Amino acid sequence: MFQLAVYGKGGIGKSTMSANISLMLAQRGHRVMQIGCDPKHDSTRLLIGGGSQRTVLDYVREVPERDRRLEDVMVTGSGGVMCIESGGPEPGIGCAGRGILTAFDTIRHLGADGSGADVRLYDVLGDVVCGGFAVPLREENADGVVIVTSGEFMSLYAANNIMKGIRRFTPDRPRLIGIVLNSRGVEGEEAAVRRFAEATGTRIIAVVPRDRLFASAEAAGHTVCEMFPDSEAASAVRGIVDRIEEVMSGAAMDVPRPLDDDQMSDLAAGREIRPGNRVPADVPLCTGCEAHTGWRQKYSCASCGAVMALARLRDTAVVVHGPRSCAYLMDSAYLSTVADLYTGGVYDDPMPDNIYCTSMDDSSAIFGGAGCLADTMDDAYGDGFREVAVVTTCVSGMIGDDCDAVARDFEAAHPDARATVVHTDGVINGDYFDGMDAVMGILIGSVDPSAAPVPGTVNLVGSSFFDLQSPEAAAELGRMLSVFGLRVNCRLLDDTTMGSVRSFLGGSVDVLLNEERAADFEEEVMAVTGASRRVMRLPTGLDEYVGWLRGMSEVTGLPSGDEESRARSRWEGFVSDHRETFLGKRVSLSTVIPRNMDWMVDMLSDLGAEVVRFGFTKGADERCGVTARHRDMLIYDYGKREISADWETLHPDLLLYDVDIPDRYPGNSLRMSRIGPGIEPPLRFMESVADALSRGCGE
Numbered sequence: 220m221f222q223l224a225v226y227g228k229g230g231i232g233k234s235t236m237s238a239n240i241s242l243m244l245a246q247r248g249h250r251v252m253q254i255g256c257d258p259k260h261d262s263t264r265l266l267i268g269g270g271s272q273r274t275v276l277d278y279v280r281e282v283p284e285r286d287r288r289l290e291d292v293m294v295t296g297s298g299g300v301m302c303i304e305s306g307g308p309e310p311g312i313g314c315a316g317r318g319i320l321t322a323f324d325t326i327r328h329l330g331a332d333g334s335g336a337d338v339r340l341y342d343v344l345g346d347v348v349c350g351g352f353a354v355p356l357r358e359e360n361a362d363g364v365v366i367v368t369s370g371e372f373m374s375l376y377a378a379n380n381i382m383k384g385i386r387r388f389t390p391d392r393p394r395l396i397g398i399v400l401n402s403r404g405v406e407g408e409e410a411a412v413r414r415f416a417e418a419t420g421t422r423i424i425a426v427v428p429r430d431r432l433f434a435s436a437e438a439a440g441h442t443v444c445e446m447f448p449d450s451e452a453a454s455a456v457r458g459i460v461d462r463i464e465e466v467m468s469g470a471a472m473d474v475p476r477p478l479d480d481d482q483m484s485d486l487a488a489g490r491e492i493r494p495g496n497r498v499p500a501d502v503p504l505c506t507g508c509e510a511h512t513g514w515r516q517k518y519s520c521a522s523c524g525a526v527m528a529l530a531r532l533r534d535t536a537v538v539v540h541g542p543r544s545c546a547y548l549m550d551s552a553y554l555s556t557v558a559d560l561y562t563g564g565v566y567d568d569p570m571p572d573n574i575y576c577t578s579m580d581d582s583s584a585i586f587g588g589a590g591c592l593a594d595t596m597d598d599a600y601g602d603g604f605r606e607v608a609v610v611t612t613c614v615s616g617m618i619g620d621d622c623d624a625v626a627r628d629f630e631a632a633h634p635d636a637r638a639t640v641v642h643t644d645g646v647i648n649g650d651y652f653d654g655m656d657a658v659m660g661i662l663i664g665s666v667d668p669s670a671a672p673v674p675g676t677v678n679l680v681g682s683s684f685f686d687l688q689s690p691e692a693a694a695e696l697g698r699m700l701s702v703f704g705l706r707v708n709c710r711l712l713d714d715t716t717m718g719s720v721r722s723f724l725g726g727s728v729d730v731l732l733n734e735e736r737a738a739d740f741e742e743e744v745m746a747v748t749g750a751s752r753r754v755m756r757l758p759t760g761l762d763e764y765v766g767w768l769r770g771m772s773e774v775t776g777l778p779s780g781d782e783e784s785r786a787r788s789r790w791e792g793f794v795s796d797h798r799e800t801f802l803g804k805r806v807s808l809s810t811v812i813p814r815n816m817d818w819m820v821d822m823l824s825d826l827g828a829e830v831v832r833f834g835f836t837k838g839a840d841e842r843c844g845v846t847a848r849h850r851d852m853l854i855y856d857y858g859k860r861e862i863s864a865d866w867e868t869l870h871p872d873l874l875l876y877d878v879d880i881p882d883r884y885p886g887n888s889l890r891m892s893r894i895g896p897g898i899e900p901p902l903r904f905m906e907s908v909a910d911a912l913s914r915g916c917g918e
């Protein structure tokens with residue numbers, strides 16, 4: 220079977236030309252199938268008496284897959300030509316390019332390859348240069364391409380783009396049959412097209428005259444070849460079909476050399492076309508893409524990051540506007556990273572079931588997904604949610620669904636509800652952290668600047684966002700807050716509600732739980748609301764904890780009672796109980812997390828151990844909060860090689876690490892996982908250090 224693609228700018232007459240070519244091929248004994256690939260579905264009109272036929276995409280929308288048959292979308296037209304129209308969405312919604320892909324898949328599944336056709340002609344709109352409309356240009360779909368153009372610049376511009384598409388798929392393979400000049404009667408038209416053909420390395424295979432007989436035949440719903448076979452117009456079509464048959468018999472085709480912008484300007488101005496920079500056959504990746512090819516996509520896509528952030532709002536339904544597979548991946552990621560918080564004792568209430576999906580399918584991807592989005596938001600409202608956040612995915616982003624309009628309609632229909640749209644569009648707008656940041660930006664922007672601080676309340680900022688808290692850590696934090704009788708106003712962002720985020724400024728003091736990101740959030744809150752906040756960092760170890768108790772007393776005006784002396788005696792008791800185990804031991808520290816480790820250096824020293832190395836994996840230019848007091852000991856760029864070298868020369872009794880260490884590290888080592896705040900979690904960790912040292916001594 221020979222597959223032929225006829226491309227051209229919209230309105231240039233390619234459908235008329237396609238129908239005439241199909242008919243004449245059929246009259247010469249070929250079994251021809253013509254597939255119209257234009258949403259306005261009028262390619263085969265002149266072959267079926269001027270009427271219209273059911274399109275493949277309408278059929279896909281209306282008929283379940285198991286009931287579909289090729290006969291339902293294929294009409295036999297003049298000369299026995301098998302006529303199919305792919306169809307597509309209305310202008311302004313959905314994705315017609317995606318529609319072409321689906322139509323091709325559907326026709327193939329319905330058995331078009333077994334229809335007996337020996338020529339299959341695709342009539343394709345050539346203005347659009349997206350991947351969907353380029354499907355018929357692919358090597359497996361088109362053995363040869365005919366471009367229909369007039370001498371007008373925009374038509375030649377479209378022809379040039381079609382040539383670029385051919386080169387992209389097959390840079391060196393000759394697949395261009397030639398150009399059909401469909402005359403518009405413009406002065407100098409033929410000369411302009413000849414210059415274009417010559418400059419692009421191809422040929423004009425027919426000059427079709429501007430002939431009123433075309434209009435007469437079309438008015439009657441027929442092709443000019445059928446109604447006026449002896450006309451000049453029919454003779455021109457004969458020339459096209461002659462050339463196609465030659466090619467089918469093995470005659471050479473052309474490799475087009477599309478023009479660059481400067482050359483197109485020369486063509487338009489009637490100047491000599493300069494040599495110019497030819498469009499390269501293989502357009503290299505942009506530097507941005509190249510920069511991304513070497514590293515793993517961090518933690519999935521921006522949509523996933525947005526869902527992970529929003530799902531932590533108990534009162535908010537998160538609507539993933541995309542295929543079910545997207546929501547499945549995001550839900551799985553959520554379960555595997557956040558579920559521990561709710562099932563592991565960090566929070567009292569079970570995890571909310573608040574992730575919805577619009578389950579976009581082929582139909583909504585082609586014809587637009589606004590309907591299924593509106594339905595899903597209504598479902599969430601029916602389930603009791605009055606806050607609904609929509610997260611766009613690759614599919615809804617690419618087809619350009621107007622989610623903001625759907626959100627406005629939703630709010631108009633439900634005055635007691637609020638809708639928010641996060642335009643993450645999957646990977647297109649960045650990675651996981653970009654999605655989270657987008658949500659944080661929206662949340663921070665929603666903070667009510669008029670809320671006044673309420674004494675005795677606290678905000679917890681940057682909680683388990685990037686550093687999941689253990690039940691023990693959560694219990695210690697709860698105990699620390701209870702020293703002052705403080706209650707939580709808002710957790711940004713865990714186990715909270717949209718309402719508490721809005722009343723963020725009602726918290727009298729902000730405690731930053733995560734040294735890496737919480738400070739950024741805090742700064743943004745202040746920048747957006749203009750409020751000056753009282754901020755306390757979360758302490759670890761005795762010295763920081765004592766400082767924190769005093770600071771909290773100062774900012775809240777509340778006493779800490781005898782907590783300072785209790786903590787001091789607990790800490791000192793531990794030191795005296797374990798000093799024997801640590802005395803004289805050589806300990807090496809290696810970290811990649813810029814958390815403050817001063818307390819550990821101090822405690823090892825109090826216990827009589829020697830810190831022989833204090834290494835930070837990253838460079839000195841990275842933000843480094845590893846130490847405030849022991850910077851003189853710190854060395855940067857401390858990686859596997861350095862760890863190995865130190866083993867040879869320093870022989871530490873124990874390596875404490877949270878980075879990758881050499882696979883066969885010969886010494887005693889212990890990973891520092893999430894240690895936790897206050898007094899008890901660090902003491903529990905030091906207990907495990909004592910165990911590791913004891914084990915090492917016994918070996």
Ligand code: SF4
Nearest residue numbers: 520545612613645646
């Ligand atoms: S990258 Fe796109 S397709 Fe994949 S999960 Fe994210 S939104 Fe869905």
